[in-house]
Amino acid sequence: MSLSTLARPQSLVETVSQQLAQELLREGASEWLPAERQLAEQLGVSRSVVREATKRLELQGLVEVRHGIGIRRADRLHQPLNSSITLRVPDEPERLRQSLEARLAIEPEVARLAAHRATKAQLQELREAHAALRPDLTLPQAVEADVNFHRTLARASANEVFCLVLETLADLGRASREATITQAGVQRAIRHHQSVLEAVLLHDGPAAARAMRHHIEKALEDLQSHLEGQRNLVER
Structure with missing residues (x-):
């Protein structure tokens, strides 16, 4: 007997979540969703189904539920990955180092594509x-x-996956940017960005990738120097 796997039927919550997500991601979509009761009436489901669906969308970073105010469209689809990385690498200095290593692997290609x-x-x-x-x-x-x-460079690469991953790394890595800018000064970041920009304007992919790789490598060196300095202060 040869049997094929039956597709699991979608729950009402899954169906409503998908329908709301499609509406929220539609170009020109309203910033606010209708009230919970109105949504339930429009969709022909109970308010509890709408409530569970919007909770799911909130966890995905697509909406922000403001109790007593309403449900607002959000642009934090990277949030679940952010939370996962924080749980996976709880030590902040190590998380900052690994985030920069990830940027070193990704951002030269982003610059080349842009x-x-x-x-x-x-x-x-x-x-x-x-x-x-x-x-x-x-x-x-x-x-x-x-x-x-x-x-802005990531958006110009026309790769939504890169955009989401780099948005996560940006959220996680603000402390590393503070450290590297403090360590090396903003002028160096400006010079590095200028090199990347010039290559992109010339549509020179390899040069853009080299400039970005140099930029991130220096940032990684600066972060390591900063973290070593902090450890030395603690040990004294």
């Missing part, structure tokens, strides 16, 4: 993101400007 795939609009966004990183910024402002340059 050099070949970026649209004119994305190239302009990249110029603006680069110009936003200035020596007169406070440390938190410089960190956010640095994150935004790398985020």
